[in-house]
Amino acid sequence: MYDQLPLEGMPRRLYSCTPSRLNTWLDCRRRYRFTYLDRPAPQKGPAWAHTSLGASVHNALAAWWREPYERRTPHMASVLLAGGWIAEGYRDAEQSAAWLKRACDMVAGYVSTLDPADEPVGVERVVATRTPVIAVSGRIDRLDRRGDELVVVDYKTGRRALTPDDARSSLALALYAIAASRMLRTPCHKVELHHLPTGEIVEWEHTDESLARHLGRAEEVALEAAEADEGYRKGEHEALFPPNPGPMCSWCDFRRHCPEGRAAAPDKRPWDGLDTGQLDTD
Ligand code: SF4
Incomplete structure (x- = not known):
């Protein structure tokens, strides 16, 4: 380690x-x-249903970009999601099926907003960088190129609405931007949260200074x-x-x-996070 x-x-x-x-x-x-x-x-x-939902959607979107261009359709997104559906954590088969249907609509609706010809620089791309203090690595949901810059894209499937502050304050997104920029020798300042339930995109444009502050914070931690x-x-x-x-x-x-x-907060059932806006992943 x-x-x-x-x-x-x-x-x-x-x-x-x-x-x-x-x-x-x-x-x-x-x-x-x-x-x-x-x-x-x-x-x-036990497994959480909201975590299963998040993983299923992330896997389907990654697989969608790996399909040949002509197969990148909304229907294909639903097919990939159904084929890789993780059913752990749901109350029963009926609840799982209902959420699969919702999730199919969600991914199909999302990819219908994308240009399938706009090939990302990376999908589930592992990036890494180091300083004299840390060696940090992680996996970016999607890395886009827009003009002369890279953009870090992170998918969110939780129901909680997101704000620009979520993108601004995310240590993970800032570290991904720094690592991607260094590895690909291309500037990367913008980070985006793509909220699939609403289709809303929340973004933040970092400066070199704000990225440096995040990196310094990471080193302190x-x-x-x-x-x-x-x-x-x-x-x-x-x-x-x-x-x-x-x-x-x-x-x-x-x-x-x-x-x-256990004394501080009540027990939750494995499927309770589906309706409370619990975020899928960080
Ligand atoms: S304090 Fe809360 S978050 Fe920390 S280990 Fe205990 S249950 Fe988990």
Whole structure:
């Protein structure tokens, strides 16, 4: 997980991470420990239907772009979605079928707004970059070229309406823009959230300064997390990883192992996130 990088005469560990790992550290240190450090990892709760929905839609849209140009039709998007439908987490087959129908309408409606000839630079594209502190990598839903610039596109299937602030403040999208720009040697400042339930596109145009601020923030978080990782290896398994109880605990995969989280927020059924606007992924 770590590479050695000499810095200022001292051996230094390069913190290897995804944006998701950094966000988990910021959200809840106990969940970070459960997710990334405890091995074997604690058993998770049952699958969430909203997560299944998000994964099904993401997979179908990626597969749609891999089809030859003449097969990139709205109908094909529905066919691909139905063929790869993940039914885990739904109440029963009837609920799953109803959501499949909704999701087919959603992806067909979305791709009907796209130009199938406008080939993306990347689909599910893995990008990575490093600084003296972190090596960060992640997978971009779609990377477009518009004029002389790249644009990071992230699909959202949760029902909650999005705002430009969601795009502006996203650490993941900013890091993807930086990594894509460096790897492809092409400027990349714009990040977009494509909200499939409404067809709305929420965008933010970063500056070099705002991207640098995000990267600096990522490095700060990485230094904190790396120090805690080191403590974990020395046997400090509790104090460095306190819980952060709050409403999000209802959706935590590890709440069964966390009394504070269970006390802070009610249990949810695996399909409850479909109707509450729970976001599919970060
Ligand atoms: S239930 Fe809440 S406090 Fe506990 S690990 Fe999960 S997010 Fe953290």
